[in-house]
Every structure is written in C-alpha cells, then in structure tokens.
Amino acid sequence: MTNDTILKVEHLSMKFGGLMAINDCSFEAKRGEITALIGPNGAGKTTVFNCITGFYKPTMGMLTLKRSNGKEFLLERLRDFEINKVAGVSRTFQNIRLFSGLTVLENLLVAQHNVLMKASGFTVLGLLGLPAYKTAAREAIEKAQYWLEKADLIDRADDPAGDLSYGAQRRLEIARAMCTGPELLCLDEPAAGLNPKESLTLNTLLRGIRDEGTSLLLIEHDMSVVMEISDHVVVLEYGQKISDGTPDHVKNDPKVIAAYLGVEDEEVEEIEEQLDHATVEGGTV
Numbered sequence: 001m002t003n004d005t006i007l008k009v010e011h012l013s014m015k016f017g018g019l020m021a022i023n024d025c026s027f028e029a030k031r032g033e034i035t036a037l038i039g040p041n042g043a044g045k046t047t048v049f050n051c052i053t054g055f056y057k058p059t060m061g062m063l064t065l066k067r068s069n070g071k072e073f074l075l076e077r078l079r080d081f082e083i084n085k086v087a088g089v090s091r092t093f094q095n096i097r098l099f100s101g102l103t104v105l106e107n108l109l110v111a112q113h114n115v116l117m118k119a120s121g122f123t124v125l126g127l128l129g130l131p132a133y134k135t136a137a138r139e140a141i142e143k144a145q146y147w148l149e150k151a152d153l154i155d156r157a158d159d160p161a162g163d164l165s166y167g168a169q170r171r172l173e174i175a176r177a178m179c180t181g182p183e184l185l186c187l188d189e190p191a192a193g194l195n196p197k198e199s200l201t202l203n204t205l206l207r208g209i210r211d212e213g214t215s216l217l218l219i220e221h222d223m224s225v226v227m228e229i230s231d232h233v234v235v236l237e238y239g240q241k242i243s244d245g246t247p248d249h250v251k252n253d254p255k256v257i258a259a260y261l262g263v264e265d266e267e268v269e270e271i272e273e274q275l276d277h278a279t280v281e282g283g284t285v
C-alpha cells in the first residue's frame with residue numbers, strides 16, 4: 001500500500017441472506033483527496049460505507065486504513081468504536097443525528113467527551129481540579145470554535161441545534177465529526193435536501209477540510225456537488241464497481257451513462273458510438 005493511499009478496499013463482498021449487496025468490489029481512496037462513491041439507488045453505496053465504518057462486518061474482503069504515521073489497520077477486524085478512536089475514521093449519516101436540545105457549541109463538546117474524560121482521570125476530583133482537565137477543556141472549546149468558524153456557524157454557537165436550518169444542521173454534523181480529529185471523514189449524502197445556496201456553502205466547507213489534510217469519502221446523489229468537489233469518483237451498480245477515475249472520466253464513461261439511464265448492456269455499445277460521434281463533433285455529454 002503506497003503512502004498516498006489512505007483506504008484500500010479489496011474484494012469486498014456483503015451478503016444479506018440470499019442477496020449479494022456487494023460483490024467483489026475493490027477501490028482505493030487517496031490521502032488528501034475527496035473520493036465520491038456514486039451509483040443508482042440500491043447499488044450498494046451505503047453498504048460499502050457501513051462496512052468501512054464498522055456498522056456491518058463484511059462477508060468477505062479486506063479494508064485497510066493507513067494513517068499518516070504509517071500504521072495500518074484492518075477495519076473489518078476492529079470494533080466500531082475503535083474504527084473512530086484507533087483508525088481515525090469518522091462518519092455522518094443520511095438522517096441528521098444531532099442532540100437537538102443542546103446548543104450548537106455543546107454538540108461539539110460532547111463529541112470530545114472521550115478526550116475530556118481521559119484528562120479527568122475518570123474521577124470527579126479530576127473534573128474539578130486536575131490541570132490536565134482544565135487544559136483539555138480549553139483545547140476542546142478552541143477546537144469547537146475553530147470548526148464553528150469553518151462551518152459558518154459561529155454566530156449560532158449558543159442556539160439549540162434544533163433551531164438551525166437543515167443546511168446548517170448538516171454543517172454542524174460535519175463540524176462535530178471534525179472535532180474527533182479524523183484522518184478519513186465519511187459523509188453519507190451530505191448535500192441531500194440542501195438548497196443551491198446551502199450546497200455551495202457545503203462545497204466550500206468540504207474543500208476546506210480536504211485542503212487542511214483530511215481525506216474525504218462521500219456518497220452523494222447530487223451530481224453538481226460530486227462533479228464540483230471530487231478528485232476521484234467510484235461508480236457502483238448492482239454491488240460491483242463499473243467505473244473509477246476523475247469526474248470527467250466517469251461522466252463520459254458509457255457504462256456509467258447506461259447505468260444511470262437504466263439501459264440494457266447491449267445498448268452500451270450504441271451509447272459508446274453516440275459518444276464517439278459527439279466527441280468528433282467537439283461536444284461532450
């Protein structure tokens with residue numbers, strides 16, 4: 001595994017009873033890049049995500065995460081909390097999961113609970129008096145403030161999370177995941193339900209996260225977001241990878257076009273010919 005690869009998925013398969021949801025799927029995500037996992041409904045994107053983040057144990061295959069210090073972890077062998085704590089992988093979900101009654105700032109402090117408890121020595125006295133706890137508490141607030149600025153939420157820090165608009169709640173979830181200091185951030189449909197303005201703010205946040213060195217893996221249906229921010233796109237159909245490359249490459253791949261249009265395999269050649277024709281005429285599809 002080379003140094004610029006953060007995640008290597010090899011021969012991943014996941015069976016639910018008689019249904020092969022993922023069938024021998026392999027791909028890589030590069031360090032410092034935004035990798036998007038796309039495909040029609042039911043293609044298996046969420047299942048791949050759930051295997052990487054420990055919600056499912058794969059039926060077969062290897063999921064290797066390489067941290068920047070060179071340490072490698074086989075994710076399928078870790079318990080789900082270790083995937084975050086030890087391997088440095090954080091995730092968000094399709095449906096928003098915030099503590100809506102807590103303030104925006106409190107949501108980010110709860111995310112840092114483990115660090116704070118460790119600094120307290122797990123005792124009440126530690127919470128009240130240990131200098132290590134005071135330092136950790138100050139650092140936790142600083143980190144929360146940093147991500148609130150990045151997520152354009154600093155003015156809402158003291159408002160209940162449930163009062164935020166949908167787009168702002170999505171950004172808060174991402175800020176919360178970033179407060180755990182991940183090396184790989186996995187986002188499940190971050191742009192779902194956002195209006196165009198909120199999508200643009202999200203794109204800026206995600207690019208900022210990448211530019212600061214965190215690698216991203218996202219599932220996304222909104223092609224404007226995928227094409228705009230991804231460095232690398234992996235396309236699934238019926239649990240198998242059908243294309244893999246730059247946004248431009250997959251956008252023009254006849255197999256991808258056929259999968260999204262829902263045409264039969266025999267029609268792919270026809271689409272390929274049409275594409276060749278369009279390219280000769282100087283257009284793109």
Ligand SMILES: Nc1ncnc2c1ncn2[C@@H]1O[C@H](COP(=O)(O)OP(=O)(O)OP(=O)(O)O)[C@@H](O)[C@H]1O
Pocket residue numbers: 016019021039040041042043044045046047048
């Ligand atoms: N826990 C489960 N038990 C049984 N079948 C499942 C389970 N999770 C997913 N599946 C099935 O696996 C296949 C892939 O589903 P998955 O949700 O991974 O696809 P997806 O690409 O994320 O779809 P969508 O874009 O609609 O969210 C589907 O046929 C789905 O019904």
